[in-house]
Amino acid sequence: MFQAKAYAAVSATAPLAPTTIQRREPTPHDVRIEILFCGVCHSDLHQARNEWSGFPTVFPCVPGHEIVGRVTAVGSAVTKFKAGDTVAVGCMVDSDGTCPECVAGLEQFCPGVTLTYNAADKHSGGITYGGYSDGIVVDQRFVLKVPSNLPLAGAAPLVCAGITTYSPLRHWGVTRGKKVGIVGLGGLGHMGVKFAHALGAHVVLFTTSARKKDDALRLGADEVVVSTDANAMQKHAGSFDFILDTVSATHDLNAYLSLLRRDGNLTLVGAPSEPLKIDAFPLIFGRHRLSGSLIGGIAETQEMLDFCGQHGITADVEVIRMQDINSAFERLLKADVKYRFVIDMASLKQ
Numbered sequence: 001m002f003q004a005k006a007y008a009a010v011s012a013t014a015p016l017a018p019t020t021i022q023r024r025e026p027t028p029h030d031v032r033i034e035i036l037f038c039g040v041c042h043s044d045l046h047q048a049r050n051e052w053s054g055f056p057t058v059f060p061c062v063p064g065h066e067i068v069g070r071v072t073a074v075g076s077a078v079t080k081f082k083a084g085d086t087v088a089v090g091c092m093v094d095s096d097g098t099c100p101e102c103v104a105g106l107e108q109f110c111p112g113v114t115l116t117y118n119a120a121d122k123h124s125g126g127i128t129y130g131g132y133s134d135g136i137v138v139d140q141r142f143v144l145k146v147p148s149n150l151p152l153a154g155a156a157p158l159v160c161a162g163i164t165t166y167s168p169l170r171h172w173g174v175t176r177g178k179k180v181g182i183v184g185l186g187g188l189g190h191m192g193v194k195f196a197h198a199l200g201a202h203v204v205l206f207t208t209s210a211r212k213k214d215d216a217l218r219l220g221a222d223e224v225v226v227s228t229d230a231n232a233m234q235k236h237a238g239s240f241d242f243i244l245d246t247v248s249a250t251h252d253l254n255a256y257l258s259l260l261r262r263d264g265n266l267t268l269v270g271a272p273s274e275p276l277k278i279d280a281f282p283l284i285f286g287r288h289r290l291s292g293s294l295i296g297g298i299a300e301t302q303e304m305l306d307f308c309g310q311h312g313i314t315a316d317v318e319v320i321r322m323q324d325i326n327s328a329f330e331r332l333l334k335a336d337v338k339y340r341f342v343i344d345m346a347s348l349k350q
Contacts, residue, residue: 001025005348006133007322008060012050015326016132021062023137024123028077031143033087038131039066039157039315040341042187042248045329047118051273057118064131065091065116066342068146068156078140086152088144088305089136090159091116091295093128097141105297107142132322134348144302147309154314157187157340158305160295161315165192165244166304167296168267169199172242176200181236181243182221183256185212188246188269190316190339193219196244198311204236206256215338219316227255238262238286246270257282257290265289315340321347 004023007016026032044063046052067089071081081087094114095102101109114120117130129136146155165188174180180201182192189205196203197220204223205216213224225232233255240259248270254277256266264286282288296304308314316339320328328341 002135004133004135006062006129007325008062008129008132009048009057010060012048012057012059016048016063016329019060019062021129021133022124023129023135026073026075026137027123028075029139029141030075030137031071031078031081031087031140032073032135032137033067033069033089033143034072034135035067035069035131035133035345037068037153037156037319037345038064038343039160039317040064040320040325040328040332040343041066041157041160042332044130044132045332048329055118058127061118062129062132063117064133064343065089066156066158066160067116067131067136068152069136069345072135074140080140081143081145086146086148088146088155088159089116089131089138089142090144090163090301092298093138093142094122105299107297108295132325132343134345142298144298144305147305149309149312150305150314153319153342153344154317155305155308156342157191157315157317158308158313159301161187161191161340162195162308162313163296163301163304164188164269164293165246166195166307167300168244168269168291168293169195169242170300171293172265172267172291174199174201174242178202178241179204179239181206181240181256181259183227183243183245184247184270185216185219185339186246186335187315187337187340190219192244192246193221194313196220198307198313204240233259240264242267244269248272250274250276253277253290254279254282257288260286260288262286263289265291268292315342317342319344321350323347323350
């Protein structure tokens with residue numbers, strides 16, 4: 001075991017504060033990583049404050065699952081990585097490897113998946129600790145290669161926000177010639193716009209704020225629709241092949257279902273805390289589909305990183321010090337970031 005510097009919440013009401021945690025020494029199949037940058041996901045805030053009744057937090061909690069770092073050591077059986085490699089770790093660090101989901105390359109749906117933090121840790125007998133730390137040890141199956149041309153701070157959110165939006169776009173066949181809507185322009189939405197544009201689709205951004213128009217166009221949107229404008233929404237009725245909804249606040253899904261063409265699909269990746277009302281008729285008329293999507297498997301996440309390398313795609317980020325995480329959480333609640341906070345872990349040495 002070795003000690004790593006970290007920031008942790010010791011209770012749902014306590015601010016994150018400096019601590020030290022125990023990390024295991026690499027087993028034969030493990031990769032030891034010096035964490036250079038870690039993105040701040042909205043789920044980090046929810047978990048640190050124990051706001052998800054279905055996923056109760058075990059304290060102390062060290063959040064963080066958008067990790068980019070440098071390999072410092074590898075186990076004797078590791079063949080994919082070597083010391084000095086630039087790598088990433090996303091939302092998962094282990095799975096059973098044998099179930100139908102794992103065999104299909106969909107580890108995120110494995111009944112025995114181990115999340116990067118706040119999950120049972122078979123090695124320590126405690127819980128997993130995430131990327132708000134200066135180091136981590138991960139099975140090589142869950143370590144990803146970062147293309148050399150990508151800025152590391154901007155690459156960190158790709159392994160959560162990036163794959164969360166890339167996976168459904170690929171799964172539902174978004175290609176050149178398709179008309180695609182992205183609902184919301186936040187940490188997820190801005191990545192959805194970038195990916196849909198790079199895949200060749202005609203991209204329409206839906207937002208409640210007209211002030212976001214210029215930024216949406218800069219990111220790759222072809223059109224921007226203010227969703228509270230009924231006339232503007234009606235002009236797009238029955239015309240979309242696919243709509244990706246990234247909004248985590250309560251909102252009207254029926255308005256977007258009505259914009260789909262026959263056999264069109266609306267996929268949710270945002271997670272509102274309250275149940276959403278769905279009317280039958282917007283689904284029935286047009287044979288529309290409503291679906292959800294959860295990150296992506298390891299192979300698809302590597303595919304996404306390689307796609308980003310080919311197209312020069314990273315997240316738009318604001319780099320912060322680890323010491324500023326609590327103020328960043330408060331700003332995150334106000335959507336006061338364009339579009340992802342990323343922690344520079346060099347600040348832990350200060």
